[in-house]
Amino acid sequence: MSEQEVKNLEEIFEAKIARDEKIEPKDWMPEKYRKTHIRQISQHAHSEIVGMLPEGNWITRAPSLRRKVALLAKVQDEAGHGLYLYSACETLGISREELYEQLHSGKAKYSSIFNYPTVTWADMGAIGWLVDGAAIINQVPLCNTSFGPYARAMVRVCKEESFHQRQGYEIMLTLCRGTEEQKQMAQDALNRWWWPSLMMFGPTDAESTHTEQSMKWKLKRKTNDELRQQFIDQTVPQAEILGLTIPDEDLKWNEETGQYDFGKINWNEFWQVVKGHGPCNKERLQTRVDAWENGEWVRDAAMAYSEKQTAKKVQKAS
Amino acid sequence: MSDKKKNWPLWEVFVRSKNGLEHRHFGSLHAADEEMALENARDVYTRRSEGVSIWVVESKHIKASNPDENGEMFEPAADKVYRHPTFYDLPDEVKHM
Numbered sequence: 001m002s003e004q005e006v007k008n009l010e011e012i013f014e015a016k017i018a019r020d021e022k023i024e025p026k027d028w029m030p031e032k033y034r035k036t037h038i039r040q041i042s043q044h045a046h047s048e049i050v051g052m053l054p055e056g057n058w059i060t061r062a063p064s065l066r067r068k069v070a071l072l073a074k075v076q077d078e079a080g081h082g083l084y085l086y087s088a089c090e091t092l093g094i095s096r097e098e099l100y101e102q103l104h105s106g107k108a109k110y111s112s113i114f115n116y117p118t119v120t121w122a123d124m125g126a127i128g129w130l131v132d133g134a135a136i137i138n139q140v141p142l143c144n145t146s147f148g149p150y151a152r153a154m155v156r157v158c159k160e161e162s163f164h165q166r167q168g169y170e171i172m173l174t175l176c177r178g179t180e181e182q183k184q185m186a187q188d189a190l191n192r193w194w195w196p197s198l199m200m201f202g203p204t205d206a207e208s209t210h211t212e213q214s215m216k217w218k219l220k221r222k223t224n225d226e227l228r229q230q231f232i233d234q235t236v237p238q239a240e241i242l243g244l245t246i247p248d249e250d251l252k253w254n255e256e257t258g259q260y261d262f263g264k265i266n267w268n269e270f271w272q273v274v275k276g277h278g279p280c281n282k283e284r285l286q287t288r289v290d291a292w293e294n295g296e297w298v299r300d301a302a303m304a305y306s307e308k309q310t311a312k313k314v315q316k317a318s
Numbered sequence: 319m320s321d322k323k324k325n326w327p328l329w330e331v332f333v334r335s336k337n338g339l340e341h342r343h344f345g346s347l348h349a350a351d352e353e354m355a356l357e358n359a360r361d362v363y364t365r366r367s368e369g370v371s372i373w374v375v376e377s378k379h380i381k382a383s384n385p386d387e388n389g390e391m392f393e394p395a396a397d398k399v400y401r402h403p404t405f406y407d408l409p410d411e412v413k414h415m
Contacts, residue, residue: 022338024371070400077401133415148338165415166406173408234414241412 017218022148025091033217036210037147038092039108040219045085046103046110050284052078054118055127063121070167071124077164081157088149104289112270113196115278122175122182122189128168130190130197130235136165137231138201141221169238176242183243190239191247198262199270201228207267232260328377329355331362333369341373352376 001009009028016023023029052075059075062068086096102108113131118124139161142154175186202224205211214220222230232251239246250263272278326348332341344363349355355374364372383391399405408415 024334024337026371027337066400069398070405073398073401151338152340163401163403163406166403166408167400169408169412169415170406238412238415241409 017146017216020218022151023146024148032213034092036213036217036219037150038089038094040214041085041089041092041147041150042094042099042102043109043111045082045089045099046108047114048078048082048085049103050110050114050288053284053287054114054116054280055124057118058121058124061121062124067124067171070163074128074164074167077160081160084153084156085150088147088153091149100292104285104292106276106285109274111200112273112278113200114284115273115281116192116196117280120185120189122172122185123193125168125171125175125186126189126193128164128166129172129238130168130193131200132161132164132168133235134197134200134231136161137227137234141227144218144221146218172242172244176244186242187244190244194247195265195269196273198228198231198265199267199273201225201231203267203270229259232262236260326350329359329374330377330380331355331359332373332375333359333363334371335369337370341371344368346377349374 010030013023013027013029013033023033055071055075055078059068059071062071086099089099090096099108103110113134118127136158139154139158143151143158145151145154172186172189175182202208205223205225208224211220211223215223236246236251248263250261252261254261273281276282328346329349329352330346331344333344334341344359347355347358347362349358352374355376356372359372359374363369395401
């Protein structure tokens, strides 16, 4: 294709996006659009898969059957969401094997929040309330993103996830209405998960290298800082209902802006965790790789069975 | 070799009515091969600009669930109320959840 032809195609493409038309897998798209989407959708898929691990830690130790089935259903959803997202990503011409390889080799990233440990039962409450709360704020605008398969996957994900945050908040509420010790456990979980949750929205707009291009392609519809502010404004009143204190001395309602002002985020910690030095980075990745390798015989057995059945059918037919 | 004349196989037709929407099952038709199936699908199902994309797949390649087995297939989801947001009790004053 000549340079002029590519330029024409790019113009048609940009105009489509500007008109809010969706891009489908067989449509022409700039190579950078394809690559950026593979990166973002696969990171999102990896986050769903690795996101099962901190919660998996508590399934066998949930305090009641009610809590256990709810947590199990939530983790099950996350596996399903990983699958929807990997499938959407595969429409861009990358194979599932390549995607897994990128995760297992550490080349691909997943949400840093999952590199923190889940040390008490209250962490299941805090994760549902804060981590899923932040994820929902990130994901709702993606239902309207420009790449069709990603947008359609997100519609399903958002619908199914609506119970995740509520089950977390219900855990927090029960603890906060319990003994002093239980309430303390809830406060401790909030103290540990608050700041990492704010970091889930990514670097500030000034520091974010991908935001501008992603906004132009409508891959992102709101900036990191806008989403973070929305999360804080929604979550502070929810903490008040629980009777818990947000661990930020600078947090204050600002009459003028109609929003909460908040303290400085420790970006050094954020980058440390992104670079692999968080409390659980190694453990999470190792658990994931082990699960994949230990499951190999199951995948092989299913394939061998299928081949045997096919051979039988062929034999019968001849 | 059998003297019987071979019939054109059956194809299922899926049409995307506009970008952003999924392909939907529109119906089926007979055709000798996939190219003909695609062209016939265009002529039969998109005469009034009903679509921007067509998929055809030979019907025999679709594995369908058996309605007689709907009980064991779908009933297990019926008693899992905890998969729905309404299962969780939250006070009315909690907003944005």
